[in-house]
Amino acid sequence: GAGVSQSPRYKVAKRGQDVALRCDPISGHVSLFWYQQALGQGPEFLTYFQNEAQLDKSGLPSDRFFAERPEGSVSTLKIQRTQQEDSAVYLCASISEGLGNTIYFGEGSWLTVV
Amino acid sequence: DAKTTQPNSMESNEEEPVHLPCNHSTISGTDYIHWYRQLPSQGPEYVIHGLTSNVNNRMASLAIAEDRKSSTLILHRATLRDAAVYYCILGRWGAQKLVFGQGTRLTINP
Numbered sequence: 001g002a003g004v005s006q007s008p009r010y011k012v013a014k015r016g017q018d019v020a021l022r023c024d025p026i027s028g029h030v031s032l033f034w035y036q037q038a039l040g041q042g043p044e045f046l047t048y049f050q051n052e053a054q055l056d057k058s059g060l061p062s063d064r065f066f067a068e069r070p071e072g073s074v075s076t077l078k079i080q081r082t083q084q085e086d087s088a089v090y091l092c093a094s095i096s097e098g099l100g101n102t103i104y105f106g107e108g109s110w111l112t113v114v
Numbered sequence: 115d116a117k118t119t120q121p122n123s124m125e126s127n128e129e130e131p132v133h134l135p136c137n138h139s140t141i142s143g144t145d146y147i148h149w150y151r152q153l154p155s156q157g158p159e160y161v162i163h164g165l166t167s168n169v170n171n172r173m174a175s176l177a178i179a180e181d182r183k184s185s186t187l188i189l190h191r192a193t194l195r196d197a198a199v200y201y202c203i204l205g206r207w208g209a210q211k212l213v214f215g216q217g218t219r220l221t222i223n224p
Contacts, residue, residue, distance in 0.1 A: 033211060041216070042199075042214030042215055042217055043158065043214045044214070045212070045213065048211055059211075091157050091158070102160045102163075103160065105158045106157050107157050108157050
């Protein structure tokens with residue numbers, strides 16, 4: 001597709017359940033980012049991939065959060081044993097080259113943990 | 115990462131110009147100034163970016179102060195569709211993440 005595609009668009013999970021969020025970046029984009037956005041706040045950086053290499057995971061809030069991009073294209077953000085504080089929008093973004101070029105965001109996956 | 119300061123909210127009328135300010139007094143020489151906006155229920159959308167000179171594109175203009183410690187995003191003729199949260203972000207060349215603040219919530223009155 002033309003843009004960054006994320007699925008599912010909406011997810012309701014019971015507390016303690018594992019969830020997997022998928023991101024399809026723009027074809028050929030080398031760099032991929034995950035951000036978390038709580039209600040009423042700006043997006044916060046979670047992790048960054050260059051191709052299949054995860055170069056920065058400093059923003060992942062706990063070891064329950066895990067991201068992968070095994071073939072350097074599609075990425076999955078996995079959250080294990082979800083907690084209520086994990087409720088947020090999870091945004092994926094991709095960019096073709098280094099910063100200075102446009103970053104394209106997906107519409108986000110809205111996660112609600114009940 | 116250098117920080118930016120923006121007003122929490124602004125209001126304007128349809129078809130009038132809007133000037134959204136951003137202060138970034140700790141900006142470094144390699145920091146680009148980026149503006150993104152986020153419409154309701156959407157991911158952030160690129161608006162414009164610049165380094166030193168003023169920039170224009172089809173969406174907006176970016177006016178950068180001579181000392182680069184502040185900048186202004188200018189929407190020349192606001193429409194209802196421009197109602198969004200606008201984020202002013204500094205990005206160092208070679209850095210690979212954007213640090214978002216709270217942004218400015220822009221309301222457009224019909």
